[in-house]
Amino acid sequence: MENFLSQLPRLKLQNDAEEVSKGPSSTKDPERELKQGHLQGAFDHEDAHMWPETPPAEARCDSLIPAGANEAVLEKLQDKVLKEVGGAFSCVLGVLGDRLGLYKAMDGAGKVTPAELAVRTGCSERLMREWLNANAAAGWVAYHAPSETFELTAEQAMVLARDENPSNLMGLMEVAASLSGTHLETLASTFKSGRGLSYGEQPVGMARGIARATATEWEALLVQVWLPALGDILEEELERGGKVADVGCGFGATTLMMARSYPNSTFVGFDRHELSVLQARAIAKDNGIEGNVSFQVSTAKNFPGDGFTLITMLDSLHDFGDPLGAAKHVYEALADGGIWLIVEHLTDGKLSGNLTNPLARVLYSFSTLVCVPNALSQEGGCSWGACAGEAKIRGVVEAAGPFREFRRIAESPRHMVFAARK
Ligand SMILES: C[S@@+](CC[C@H](N)C(=O)[O-])C[C@H]1O[C@@H](n2cnc3c(N)ncnc32)[C@H](O)[C@@H]1O
Incomplete structure (x- = not known):
């Protein structure tokens, strides 16, 4: 069966950006509603446990593996490509970090919280938290779970923060990031x-x-x-x-x-x-x-x-x-x-x-x-x-x-x- 999404006309990338910036039309704030208790109890229904504990095979992703494919080879390839897709995202995050002076602000600063990084760089705290989470997931910054802080190690600083260091890879990252998007x-x-x-x-x-x-x-x-x-x-x-x-x-x-x-x-x-x-x-x-x-x-x-x-x-x-x-x-x-x-x-x-x-x-x-x-x-x-x-x-x-x-x-x-x- 053909994926019906492949039939969609290709949208202009600029329009995508416009659509996103317009935002959703709804004025509801589910997070606030949840805090206020509006959504609490939504699952306290008598039918709540009507589904089996272990989903049947057809409900798991196994059913998506096409007949004739070698599952192990497929999984290995998917892992490899997924890592590289992650790398493409990381390049964009890396270049943003460079532009906004985020890595430089972390260089030599020890353990920092998202709030501290936000103050140092004049950026949004919420976005700093997510940016740091993404960098930690990529292994580009260290995460200290007990204190919920982030740190740029000396080696990470050489690659990401210090322009004069021969190990710095920011230039290549800038090239990679510049070739995506509308280009x-x-x-x-x-x-x-x-x-x-x-x-x-x-x-x-x-x-x-x-x-x-x-x-x-x-x-x-x-x-x-x-x-x-x-x-x-x-x-x-x-x-x-x-x-x-x-x-x-x-x-x-x-x-x-x-x-x-x-x-x-x-x-x-x-x-x-x-x-x-x-x-x-x-x-x-x-x-x-x-x-x-x-x-x-x-x-x-x-x-x-x-x-x-x-x-x-x-x-x-x-x-x-x-x-x-x-x-x-x-x-x-x-x-x-x-x-x-x-x-x-x-x-x-x-x-x-x-x-x-x-x-x-x-x-x-x-x-x-x-x-x-x-x-x-x-x-x-x-x-x-x-x-x-x-x-x-x-x-x-x-x-x-x-x-x-x-x-x-x-x-x-x-x-x-x-x-x-x-
Ligand atoms: C990979 S860059 C290297 C730039 C510089 N040598 C460096 O190492 O940073 C290649 C350069 O060659 C230039 N270039 C390409 N074709 C050229 C041509 N026919 N005549 C002169 N310069 C050219 C490009 O504009 C670009 O600046």
Whole structure:
């Protein structure tokens, strides 16, 4: 039998929100009525015990298992999917907690009651209680039953409250949460049309989430580990006064880190996404890093300038619709002996090689919703996705021009780093 709910016309998500906000038409308050005794005694009827103590099989959910299904396999799958649906809800709660400063207010505060959290953050006590209950059920905050209080442990604070901590996952959560809601309609029509969806057509929270998700890793590794791994000659040139392009710079974190470390060199961050470039400029201004850095809207295939000492691409090459066109342009724009640094997700080019990678689920999901639609929205006909793997990268480097050298110079738990020398 077909589920009649599947026949319902799909409602516009915005209308759903309107309907909810209108609220029920009834003015009755059952909770108050119950307190006043209006509903008490409703079950004190002589027929109250007319039903059997144990419900018959057909009244239990066993009858919902379709014939031919393996019950154990079905249950295991349901458990898995249910946990993940819970995770999707948790992301929304997590981002709300971040927006409202709830985790930060709990960080180092010890045991708190919902009322205390409400006072600290200026939020509704009732909603604080439910938010804390949900976080406790997810294992994201600790619950102390005897005192009915909640606590953010040091580890939970690292993941949820402290932006500067490398274990913080709030950026990724913001990306995930931004891709739900009304945006689902846009994504659905993209899936039908195959026309793609550029960064500019995604919610703003998506680009901001990406910037937050990677900044701590870049901060720990780019200037301290990866640039030194490129050799003394580059280091000396950057100390003396080199010219650097950061292509697909997003909010400009990496451009700014390098500019701060090498004040005699000049840095330009290029990105196709105008809003990211505007954000990068604003962040540079706020941090007083302006003399040797600028940001421009430009694509990877035609950013201006030549004679670059170093061209960096962090998590961006796989997003381009024409990675080979970009690679050829990089070759032309580099000075003789100049270096192209490519940082990409640590993955295998093949699905079978990625299935045991704990990051694969997040990467393939992100790639389906962001990277591939973005590449499809551009000219070029390529859409590598976030799990591109080494072979594709090596392929475009080799095809772009006679680079003297191409090597994998480093690896982090999440990324692999390549360098090509002209
Ligand atoms: C995953 S984000 C990485 C941003 C930044 N490098 C970071 O690590 O935070 C990829 C960036 O590439 C940019 N991008 C995508 N296609 C581009 C193209 N064809 N030319 C230049 N930038 C592009 C996007 O706008 C986005 O900012």
